[in-house]
Amino acid sequence: MLATSSTAFWYTTRATGIVALILLTATMVLGILTAGRAKSRAWPAFAQAELHKRISIMAMVFVTIHVLTSVLDTYVHLGWLSIVVPFSSPYQPLWTGLGTVAVDLMIAVAVSSALRQRISPRTWRGIHWLAYGSWPVAMAHSLGEGTDASKLWMDAIAAVSVLAVAGALAWRIADHTRAKDEALRVGATTRAVPPRGAPPVGRQVPTPSGRPPARNASSPRVVTTSTRLLEKDRP
Amino acid sequence: MSAMALDTADRLLRRPAGITGPLDLATHLSVHGPLSVPHRDDRSQRTELLHAVARSGLLGRGGAGFPSAVKWDAVERTGRRPLLVVNAMEGEPASAKDRVLLTYAPHLMLDGAEVAAAVIGAGEVVVCIADDNHGAAASVETALAERFRAMRSRRRITIERPPARYVAGEESALVNWIDTRRSLPSLRIDKSVPLTVGRRPVLVHNAETLSQLALIARHGPDWFRTAGTSDAPGTTLVTVSGAVRHPGVVEVELGTPVQDILARTGSDAGLAAVLVGGYGGAWLGPDQLMTPYAPGSLAAAGATHGVGILIALPTVSCGIAETARIARYMAGQSAGQCGPCVYGLPAIADDLELLGAGRADRGLPDRLTRRLGEVDGRGACRHPDGVVRLVRSALTVFADDARAHAAGHVCRGHAAATVLALPLRRPTPVRPS
Amino acid sequence: MTPPRQRVSIRVRVDPVACDAYGFCAEILPERVRLDEWGYPIVDGTPISGELMELATRAAAECPRRAVLLERVVPAAR
Numbered sequence: 001m002l003a004t005s006s007t008a009f010w011y012t013t014r015a016t017g018i019v020a021l022i023l024l025t026a027t028m029v030l031g032i033l034t035a036g037r038a039k040s041r042a043w044p045a046f047a048q049a050e051l052h053k054r055i056s057i058m059a060m061v062f063v064t065i066h067v068l069t070s071v072l073d074t075y076v077h078l079g080w081l082s083i084v085v086p087f088s089s090p091y092q093p094l095w096t097g098l099g100t101v102a103v104d105l106m107i108a109v110a111v112s113s114a115l116r117q118r119i120s121p122r123t124w125r126g127i128h129w130l131a132y133g134s135w136p137v138a139m140a141h142s143l144g145e146g147t148d149a150s151k152l153w154m155d156a157i158a159a160v161s162v163l164a165v166a167g168a169l170a171w172r173i174a175d176h177t178r179a180k181d182e183a184l185r186v187g188a189t190t191r192a193v194p195p196r197g198a199p200p201v202g203r204q205v206p207t208p209s210g211r212p213p214a215r216n217a218s219s220p221r222v223v224t225t226s227t228r229l230l231e232k233d234r235p
Numbered sequence: 236m237s238a239m240a241l242d243t244a245d246r247l248l249r250r251p252a253g254i255t256g257p258l259d260l261a262t263h264l265s266v267h268g269p270l271s272v273p274h275r276d277d278r279s280q281r282t283e284l285l286h287a288v289a290r291s292g293l294l295g296r297g298g299a300g301f302p303s304a305v306k307w308d309a310v311e312r313t314g315r316r317p318l319l320v321v322n323a324m325e326g327e328p329a330s331a332k333d334r335v336l337l338t339y340a341p342h343l344m345l346d347g348a349e350v351a352a353a354v355i356g357a358g359e360v361v362v363c364i365a366d367d368n369h370g371a372a373a374s375v376e377t378a379l380a381e382r383f384r385a386m387r388s389r390r391r392i393t394i395e396r397p398p399a400r401y402v403a404g405e406e407s408a409l410v411n412w413i414d415t416r417r418s419l420p421s422l423r424i425d426k427s428v429p430l431t432v433g434r435r436p437v438l439v440h441n442a443e444t445l446s447q448l449a450l451i452a453r454h455g456p457d458w459f460r461t462a463g464t465s466d467a468p469g470t471t472l473v474t475v476s477g478a479v480r481h482p483g484v485v486e487v488e489l490g491t492p493v494q495d496i497l498a499r500t501g502s503d504a505g506l507a508a509v510l511v512g513g514y515g516g517a518w519l520g521p522d523q524l525m526t527p528y529a530p531g532s533l534a535a536a537g538a539t540h541g542v543g544i545l546i547a548l549p550t551v552s553c554g555i556a557e558t559a560r561i562a563r564y565m566a567g568q569s570a571g572q573c574g575p576c577v578y579g580l581p582a583i584a585d586d587l588e589l590l591g592a593g594r595a596d597r598g599l600p601d602r603l604t605r606r607l608g609e610v611d612g613r614g615a616c617r618h619p620d621g622v623v624r625l626v627r628s629a630l631t632v633f634a635d636d637a638r639a640h641a642a643g644h645v646c647r648g649h650a651a652a653t654v655l656a657l658p659l660r661r662p663t664p665v666r667p668s
Numbered sequence: 669m670t671p672p673r674q675r676v677s678i679r680v681r682v683d684p685v686a687c688d689a690y691g692f693c694a695e696i697l698p699e700r701v702r703l704d705e706w707g708y709p710i711v712d713g714t715p716i717s718g719e720l721m722e723l724a725t726r727a728a729a730e731c732p733r734r735a736v737l738l739e740r741v742v743p744a745a746r
Contacts, residue, residue, distance in 0.1 A: 037689075037690070037691070037707075039691065039695075044695040045690060045691055045692055045695060046692040046695045046696055046730050047695075049692065049730065049732070050730075117729075121686070121732075121733055121734055419685075421685065422683050422684065422685055424681075424739070572684070572685045573684035573685060573687070573708075574684065574687060574689055574704075574706055574707070574708035575684065575704065575706070575708055576684075578706040578708075579704075579706070609704050609710060613684060613708070613710070614684055615683075615684050615685045
């Protein structure tokens with residue numbers, strides 16, 4: 001593709017696309033770190049979460065401009081439908097389609113977060129996990145579709161982004177494994193005790209003999225939706 | 236008062252001489268007399284019964300000691316048809332009273348369930364028996380079949396078998412299991428709002444409480460109050476184990492001194508201590524054995540009535556080591572929902588094991604005290620609270636031993652066999668925190 | 669100074685089942701919440717007033733598990 005078109009839309013869509021990618025990478029890294037409890041006095045967790053939210057909103061703004069300008073640009077024909085329906089664009093259906101998929105996932109995450117207080121925590125969390133899908137898809141879209149893709153500075157941006165997310169993920173997995181080992185140690189010294197045995201019983205009453213204790217239907221560590229007997233008070 | 240002169244307060248455990256198995260329906264009626272269960276539409280008889288129960292002062296025999304009449308009010312106020320749940324889970328390993336009641340006098344419990352169901356307007360009763368308690372389940376099934384044939388049942392009574400875990404008998408965990416098949420306690424902030432299954436309010440009663448109720452319905456509240464004390468009327472079942480010659484379940488009047496109950500089961504002279512109430516209860520020292528077995532007086536002595544349990548600790552045993560074993564067991568029985576319980580109880584057990592083994596570090600006493608204070612009251616249910624109460628009582632009653640252990644001494648009792656009703660392996664060695 | 673009379677007070681509570689030791693509440697409202705050695709919140713039940721109210725509301729809103737609750741304590745009628 002010739003990169004010599006001079007329309008404002010064309011430049012805007014490229015620029016906003018790249019900025020959106022950087023912001024999305026920052027969002028991902030912050031999200032992974034917060035979930036993994038990487039915090040300190042100088043870098044409190046709630047501040048990370050707040051930053052994560054605000055950067056994601058900024059990313060959405062840039063994505064919106066990127067999407068609009070790319071459709072409005074008449075040099076290539078994308079069609080309004082291709083914003084939300086993947087692989088329906090006549091121009092570069094695959095790479096554009098990936099961009100559409102990323103946008104769809106981002107919309108789901110954004111809407112669920114906006115309605116967060118009204119939906120169950122588990123539903124919100126399930127939808128939020130889609131974010132793990134939207135970032136690599138967005139990355140693939142920008143490398144495949146972007147006309148700056150082969151330029152060195154674009155490659156550098158892409159490399160740094162991938163390293164940042166990969167690094168955060170690696171840290172998270174390692175930390176999670178360590179925490180699981182710790183929990184297992186707590187569990188091992190504690191749950192080594194088998195369930196209760198037969199207690200002694202009354203004088204002329206013979207000890208009731210039963211079969212060995214049945215296997216515990218062990219309580220899962222998943223949190224139940226607890227009975228909310230309090231109203232959250234908002235002054 | 237000598238042990239032999241103690242009035243056999245056999246009300247629940249009453250049986251004709253020579254009969255060793257469960258009482259069948261005919262024998263049951265001949266021993267206790269007939270019972271008329273009020274009809275659902277008979278409001279006046281229902282109200283009369285409600286007042287009788289209130290006048291009797293019946294307190295729950297499932298551990299919380301809550302006045303039964305108050306529980307009924309809470310359920311009635313919802314205006315919906317409630318579900319009655321009979322709690323025969325008996326999660327306390329050292330307790331056998333519910334097992335004995337159900338295995339040998341199932342009709343008494345079922346009578347009580349019918350009466351309670353009639354008064355609160357429940358159309359359905361669910362009897363919950365732990366899934367490892369096959370004897371009791373079989374006995375109740377047989378009794379239900381008998382009643383069905385004799386057309387004595389006016390409502391649906393079914394048996395459910397929740398898993399045999401300590402917390403599975405906790406009220407909210409039991410209701411949760413009926414609802415969702417998961418034995419997980421939930422946070423209860425307002426106890427006057429009843430638990431529900433779907434939209435039906437649920438009334439949970441211990442099997443012994445209902446058995447007492449069956450007798451009140453027959454003989455009246457005044458008869459009920461001829462036993463026990465004015466604050467704690469009636470009789471109670473106590474499971475006695477440990478260093479006694481005849482461990483087992485006995486029925487005693489509330490208010491009987493602890494040492495008299497022990498004497499009745501043949502306790503050796505000179506006990507080191509007695510564990511009262513259960514693994515979430517408390518130790519009483521040898522100078523406290525005159526304490527009457529009743530909620531008020533036990534509470535004043537720092538203990539709790541619990542589910543009627545006495546474990547006699549001989550002087551050859553080590554109270555700290557036994558407490559460590561209990562703490563380790565209780566830690567393993569956590570439902571796993573709340574951080575302070577999941578992490579705090581094993582940490583407390585770690586500290587106790589180090590203490591018992593004479594390997595306490597300098598910071599252990601303060602650390603243990605701090606952890607006890609921090610774990611108390613921070614779970615959704617009372618499980619960690621019970622452990623904290625038990626350990627605190629151990630550090631008081633066995634204060635001299637604790638000091639010696641902290642200084643590095645190991646007593647011979649540490650290696651003695653446990654008197655607890657638990658097939659425990661040797662605690663695994665722990666790293667000091 | 670408000671004259672002493674019966675009034676509803678508000679205090680912070682944590683649902684221990686929902687809590688997953690994120691620790692946001694202790695960062696936002698250290699006046700009422702501190703963390704134990706395992707990262708779980710220990711809540712001071714002293715009633716909230718004035719400017720702490722805003723922080724308490726924020727703490728309840730920010731908790732990723734919605735485990736922080738604001739409880740209205742109505743004094744029992746005597």
